[in-house]
Amino acid sequence: MKTVDRMSRGIIIALVKAYQRTISQMLKPSCRFYPSCSEYMIQSVEKYGAPRGVAKGLWRILRCNPFSKGGYDPA
Amino acid sequence: MGSIAGVWSTIWNGIIAGLNWLLQGLYRLTGNYGIAIILLTIVVKLILLPLTMKQTRSMMAMQKIQPEIRKLQEKYKDDKERLSQEMMKFYKENKVNPLGGCLPLLLQLPIFIALYTVLRKYLTTPPVLLLGRIFQSGLPNPQALAVKGSLIQSASFLGISNLADTARAAGAAGYVLIGLLALTTWYSQKQVMTDPRQKSMLYIMPLIMAFIAISLPSGVGLYWLTTNVLQILQQYLVERYEKKREAEEEAERARAKKEAKRAGRAAEPKAALTKTPPKTPAKAKGAVTQEKKGAPSKKQVAGGEKGARAKKPAAGGKKASAKKTARPLPKQPPAGRRRPPPKKK
Numbered sequence: 001m002k003t004v005d006r007m008s009r010g011i012i013i014a015l016v017k018a019y020q021r022t023i024s025q026m027l028k029p030s031c032r033f034y035p036s037c038s039e040y041m042i043q044s045v046e047k048y049g050a051p052r053g054v055a056k057g058l059w060r061i062l063r064c065n066p067f068s069k070g071g072y073d074p075a
Numbered sequence: 076m077g078s079i080a081g082v083w084s085t086i087w088n089g090i091i092a093g094l095n096w097l098l099q100g101l102y103r104l105t106g107n108y109g110i111a112i113i114l115l116t117i118v119v120k121l122i123l124l125p126l127t128m129k130q131t132r133s134m135m136a137m138q139k140i141q142p143e144i145r146k147l148q149e150k151y152k153d154d155k156e157r158l159s160q161e162m163m164k165f166y167k168e169n170k171v172n173p174l175g176g177c178l179p180l181l182l183q184l185p186i187f188i189a190l191y192t193v194l195r196k197y198l199t200t201p202p203v204l205l206l207g208r209i210f211q212s213g214l215p216n217p218q219a220l221a222v223k224g225s226l227i228q229s230a231s232f233l234g235i236s237n238l239a240d241t242a243r244a245a246g247a248a249g250y251v252l253i254g255l256l257a258l259t260t261w262y263s264q265k266q267v268m269t270d271p272r273q274k275s276m277l278y279i280m281p282l283i284m285a286f287i288a289i290s291l292p293s294g295v296g297l298y299w300l301t302t303n304v305l306q307i308l309q310q311y312l313v314e315r316y317e318k319k320r321e322a323e324e325e326a327e328r329a330r331a332k333k334e335a336k337r338a339g340r341a342a343e344p345k346a347a348l349t350k351t352p353p354k355t356p357a358k359a360k361g362a363v364t365q366e367k368k369g370a371p372s373k374k375q376v377a378g379g380e381k382g383a384r385a386k387k388p389a390a391g392g393k394k395a396s397a398k399k400t401a402r403p404l405p406k407q408p409p410a411g412r413r414r415p416p417p418k419k420k
Binding site for chain 2: 033064065068
């Protein structure tokens with residue numbers, strides 16, 4: 001169970017980091033929050049594990065729209 | 076895990092089916108896939124309009140506070156982490172945020188990919204490939220030829236013979252499309268650029284867009300181009316509207332002032348009483364210059380009614396020139412002349 005947990009964390013963080021290094025570079029910076037959504041995803045996966053961390057990260061992306069205030073919002 | 080993937084693929088297929096349904100419906104309506112794609116873009120843009128409008132507004136607010144942001148950047152230029160934190164704080168304090176957020180960006184992505192899929196899958200591959208095979212199999216079926224001809228014709232648009240072909244394959248018209256795409260990308264970015272540090276982005280983005288679009292179906296490029304054009308148009312209209320509103324507010328203030336003066340002249344004793352109060356509480360920065368110019372004449376007005384009458388035209392002229400510099404006038408006229416003559420409207 002522990003290895004599953006660690007592996008899933010590693011995979012997701014690697015995926016997000018790959019995104020940050022490739023796709024994110026091409027898009028203009030657009031996140032309303034600090035840390036950015038992708039960074040938040042990494043932090044929350046590190047903090048809560050893959051399932052909950054991803055859920056929190058996705059929720060953050062949903063919140064990250066022009067109707068939200070944005071600002072400082074740590075994982 | 077499997078069920079999650081299943082849910083996602085269901086959603087994804089739903090998006091594609093919906094988009095395809097819309098595209099085919101628009102095609103049946105117009106008889107041309109090019110026009111159908113443009114209409115589809117407009118529909119998508121309308122759906123996203125509340126989000127983008129909000130974003131446009133905050134971008135404009137952003138341009139106004141740019142100097143202060145530059146100060147912040149200067150202050151924390153060695154510490155990027157700190158800078159973005161401070162910026163976020165600053166945005167929150169000023170209730171602006173220049174960034175649209177991740178959601179609008181990510182929302183456009185599936186639409187884009189789905190359109191790509193639709194163009195690949197439904198617009199061309201089955202009929203054209205199928206007919207192509209009939210054609211190649213040496214069956215000189217005039218009917219099949221006619222069908223093929225009409226299908227390709229309906230997928231041709233402004234010199235691009237088939238919107239499902241890549242822009243590269245579409246020849247000159249494809250390159251024109253790519254060129255326009257790069258140009259509109261550049262311009263729509265330039266419209267909203269506030270930070271000079273982003274200047275390199277201004278040129279890099281169009282190149283990236285062109286580079287990607289050249290190997291996508293030209294229909295996708297057309298979608299992209301239309302999006303850009305609509306974005307530029309929206310930005311232009313909002314900007315014009317805002318400017319007009321600002322000018323109107325200015326005019327409103329000027330008119331209120333004039334009105335107040337006229338009312339004051341009509342009832343002079345009252346004017347002497349009420350004219351001084353609005354001046355004294357004007358603490359706003361802009362009003363200082365006005366106070367310097369306007370105050371002496373005011374005293375004369377309050378001092379002697381006879382003398383004031385003679386001097387009034389001159390004072391009025393002076394005031395008119397001061398009007399522009401002194402914007403933050405107290406909004407409501409003092410109690411004495413609350414109701415200006417109801418002739419406007």
